[in-house]
Amino acid sequence: MNTQIRANQISEANHLIIGGCDAISLAKEFGTPLVVYDVAQIKQQFQDFQEVFQENAVDYAVSYASKAFANTAMYQLVQKMNGHIDVVSAGEIQLALHAGFSASQMTFHGNNKSREELTLAVKAGIGVIALDNFHEIDLLHQILAEQQRSVDVLLRITPGISAHTHEYIQTGQVDSKFGFDLESGQVDQALQKALQEPNMNVLGIHAHIGSQIFELAGFEGASEKLVDLAARWQREYDFETQVLNVGGGFGIRYVSDDQPLAPQDFVATIIQTIKKRTRTLGLRTPAIWIEPGRSIVGPAGYTLYTVGARKDVPGIRSYLAVDGGMGDNIRPALYGAAYEAVLANKPEAPASEIVRIAGKYCESGDILIQEQAIPETKPGDIIAVLNTGAYGYSMASNYNLNVKPAIVFAEGGRATLVTRRERIEDIERLDFNLDGSQRS
Numbered sequence: 144m145n146t147q148i149r150a151n152q153i154s155e156a157n158h159l160i161i162g163g164c165d166a167i168s169l170a171k172e173f174g175t176p177l178v179v180y181d182v183a184q185i186k187q188q189f190q191d192f193q194e195v196f197q198e199n200a201v202d203y204a205v206s207y208a209s210k211a212f213a214n215t216a217m218y219q220l221v222q223k224m225n226g227h228i229d230v231v232s233a234g235e236i237q238l239a240l241h242a243g244f245s246a247s248q249m250t251f252h253g254n255n256k257s258r259e260e261l262t263l264a265v266k267a268g269i270g271v272i273a274l275d276n277f278h279e280i281d282l283l284h285q286i287l288a289e290q291q292r293s294v295d296v297l298l299r300i301t302p303g304i305s306a307h308t309h310e311y312i313q314t315g316q317v318d319s320k321f322g323f324d325l326e327s328g329q330v331d332q333a334l335q336k337a338l339q340e341p342n343m344n345v346l347g348i349h350a351h352i353g354s355q356i357f358e359l360a361g362f363e364g365a366s367e368k369l370v371d372l373a374a375r376w377q378r379e380y381d382f383e384t385q386v387l388n389v390g391g392g393f394g395i396r397y398v399s400d401d402q403p404l405a406p407q408d409f410v411a412t413i414i415q416t417i418k419k420r421t422r423t424l425g426l427r428t429p430a431i432w433i434e435p436g437r438s439i440v441g442p443a444g445y446t447l448y449t450v451g452a453r454k455d456v457p458g459i460r461s462y463l464a465v466d467g468g469m470g471d472n473i474r475p476a477l478y479g480a481a482y483e484a485v486l487a488n489k490p491e492a493p494a495s496e497i498v499r500i501a502g503k504y505c506e507s508g509d510i511l512i513q514e515q516a517i518p519e520t521k522p523g524d525i526i527a528v529l530n531t532g533a534y535g536y537s538m539a540s541n542y543n544l545n546v547k548p549a550i551v552f553a554e555g556g557r558a559t560l561v562t563r564r565e566r567i568e569d570i571e572r573l574d575f576n577l578d579g580s581q582r583s
C-alpha cells in the first residue's frame with residue numbers, strides 16, 4: 144500500500160477514507176474530478192505552527208498564503224484558527240472580505256499592485272501592505288493622501304539567497320522580479336523613502352526565498368540577513384524593526400521518497416536563528432511572521448478522478464486517462480512536479496502494472512503522473528491523486544472549456560460542499576454575440 148496513506152484511511156469496504164468520509168461515496172455524490180480536503184489536517188498544521196511560536200515565547204503571526212488555495216470556506220477556517228492571510232490581488236481581498244475575514248489581519252503582497260487594488264486595500268482597512276518597489280510607494284502615497292488614511296507597511300527585500308527548488312518558484316535570488324534589492328543598497332533607499340511618508344508606518348522587513356524548499360540553509364541565511372539588516376537600520380537610521388516576516392516555502396512530501404522536515408521544524412530553526420542573532424547583535428527580538436501556503440493545504444488535499452480510456456502502446460507503455468488533468472492541476476506540466484495516486488476503490492490491492500496517468504486535455508504534456516504503480520483498473524474506477532491541496536485548484540483554468548471541479552471539506556465523517564462545480568453556463572455568461580449584443 145502507498146506509505147502516504149494511514150491505516151485509518153481504509154474503510155471496511157476497502158475504500159479510501161478522507162476526513163472520515165468514504166472517497167467513493169464522495170465521488171458518487173459530488174461527481175469527479177473532485178477536490179477533497181481533510182479539514183482536521185489543515186487545522187492540525189495550523190496549530191503545529193502556532194505551537195512552535197508559543198513554545199519559543201515570541202510574538203508571531205501565522206499568515207496563510209491564500210494563493211495556495213482560496214475559497215470562502217478556507218478564509219473562514221483560517222479566521223477561526225486566528226490566522227492572518229497573505230493576499231495578492233483584488234480578487235483575494237474581496238473574496239476574503241466577503242467571507243467575513245478581518246481586513247486588519249491581511250497582508251497585501253505583489254510586485255505590481257494596481258492603483259485600484261491599493262485603493263481597495265486601503266479603503267477596506269488592510270492590516271499591512273508589503274511594499275515591493277518604488278512605483279508602489281509613489282502610488283500608495285497618492286492614495287493615502289486622497290483617502291486621508293494611514294497604513295502599516297513592510298519592506299519586501301530580495302535577500303540574495305538562491306533556494307534549492309525549481310527555478311520558476313525561486314524568489315530570493317538577486318535576479319528576481321520581487322522586492323527591493325539588498326546588495327545594491329536599494330533597500331536603504333526604500334526605507335528612507337518610506338520613513339518620510341507621513342501616512343506609512345514601517346513595521347519591518349519581509350523576505351520570501353521561494354517555495355517547496357527542503358533545505359534549512361536558505362531559511363537560516365535569510366533569517367540572518369534580515370536580522371543583520373534590522374541591526375544596521377537601527378544603527379544608521381534609528382529605525383526599530385517590529386516585525387520580521389520570513390515568508391513561506393516549507394517543502395512538503397509529494398511522493399513517498401520525499402523526506403522533508405515537518406513544516407514546524409523549519410520554523411523552529413528560523414525562530415532560533417533570529418533569536419540567537421538578535422541576542423548577539425543586542426537587538427530586541429521582533430515579532431516573527433510566517434506565510435506558509437503549501438504546507439498548510441497541500442498534504443490535506445486529494446483529487447478524485449474517474450478512470451476512462453486506456454491506450455496500450457505495445458512494448459512501450461500504457462496510458463490510463465482520467466476525467467481531469469492539467470486544467471485542475473497544472474503543476475506536472477508547468478514544473479515537472481511529481482505526484483502519486485492510489486486506486487480509491489481498492490487502495491490496499493497490490494500493484495500489478497505501471498501506467499502513465501494522462502488527463503483529458505488536448506495536449507501531449509497533459510500527464511498527471513509519469514509512472515504510477517497501480518492494481519488492475521477498469522473504466523469507472525476512482526483514482527485519488529495525493530497532496531493536491533496547494534496550487535491545484537488555485538491555478539486551475541478552463542482550457543478546452545472544461546469546467547473547474549467542485550470542492551468538498553471532509554471532517555469527522557461529514558462532507559460539506561464548499562465550492563460547487565463550475566457549469567458551462569458560468570462561462571457562457573461572460574460572452575457577447577459576434578455583433579456585440581447581449582446573449583439571450
Ligand SMILES: Cc1ncc(COP(=O)(O)O)c(C=O)c1O
Pocket residue numbers: 208211229252314351353354355390391392393434435436437438533
Ligand atoms: C510572498 C510569499 N509568501 C508566501 C508564499 C507561500 O509559499 P508556500 O506556499 O511555498 O509556503 C509565497 C509563494 O511562494 C509568496 O510569494
Ligand SMILES: N[C@@H](CCCC[NH3+])C(=O)O
Pocket residue numbers: 210312354355474533534538
Ligand atoms: N505555484 C507554485 C508556487 C508559487 C508560489 C507563489 N509565490 C507551485 O505550485 O509550486
